[in-house]
Amino acid sequence: MVGSQSNSNPARLPALGFRALALVILSILLMWLDNREHHLDTVRHAVGVAVYPVQIVVDTPARVWSWLRDLSATKNQLELENSRLRTEALITRGRMQELAALKAENDRLRAMLDAREQVRGEVRVAGIMAVDANPYRHNIVLDVGSREGVYDGQAIVDASGVVGQVISTGLTTSQAILISDPDHALPVVVNRNGLRTVAFGTGEYNRLSLPFLANNADIEPGDLLVTSGLGGAFPSGYPVAVVEKVTRLPQEPFAEVSATPAAALDQVREVMLIWTRKQDEGTGDE
């Protein structure tokens, strides 16, 4: 391109080595800035907007497939599903009533204990785009971004438990880390006895590990782990995982505990985002 007229020998490329070296140095500089602090969020946003149409195109086959499946479902199937959903809704509503009573009771008891008011945040359903993110991590791409008020560190749950949290937001999409990622740690409590610990991802979708439990800790298979709310990112009380196996070796200081996540992490298609922070704090850039 540059200087192509002045150089007639096709074997020689104008200053190729120099350009490569400059770009390599630029890359290192970018990575350093990106790793240190999130100085480059605006760059990410800008490029992210350009990438969005491609992501949409890639996501389309999956969307069309599910649309076609809905379309080709017979009336009988639909009726069956409809009646099943009706029953489910009825049961859920019944449970909700129970829950309302429990909540009122809980609020009253909390007031008596003088505890801080529990804030249940706003919830929004988001779709997971059929786009693969970072191959080295358990990441997902959501079809909502900072335009919808999504913020970094926001908690993500599905119908059965905690899924993960948002790690970076673009304008129209955002990346989230799953709780099964090896770099993810989540403060939890054992629902049965209030024992606090931390659940780490293992890189497997169906296993979390709890490395910091002493050998004599009161934990057994079948215990439900719920979020403790201590980390600040997740509201407390959401189910995380069920303890699967406890191995106690006398010579080791800590027990080996593994748990199965409550949410089906590799199967979810839709998730719920929870707003727990104040709105002005969450969407500071608007």
Place this chain on the structure above:
Amino acid sequence: MSNARALRQLPVLVTLLIAFMLMIAPVPAAAEPFRPDWLALVLVFWAMTVPRSYSVGIAWLIGIVLDVAQGTLLGQHALALCVIVYITAKFHLLMRVFPLSQLTATVFALLALYQFLLFWINGVAGVTAPAVFYWGPVVSGTIVWPFLSILLSGLRYRVQTGG
């Protein structure tokens, strides 16, 4: 003139776009580590064929886009792509006369270097991943290269004529 030029570049841009889509397209979790580095393969091919028009600059830009799409460290893929495309462009005359078997071996080495750079940067940044995510794409990429290069060779003459 400029119209004809744009038309000649079309195959390159389209193949790069398709390669990018294949990089972010969903695959079953079990097949995920064996996704070939489509972008690296296509970029190496074009850098070998038309190094004057497509070399380190476009590789770097595409690397940045890939970094944003995948949420990796900004500059990670850019650097790795830049390095292997530089080597390709530097030795493009040599690589053009290689028989396919020898060229495939060269591509194997380039892919290994590419993954090593990504692994190295991940190590410095503290990102850990199972080893299969590094050697998987090298193996699958080497396997698809002969087919890909035959496919792209069909487009090559359109790009090269007059360029």
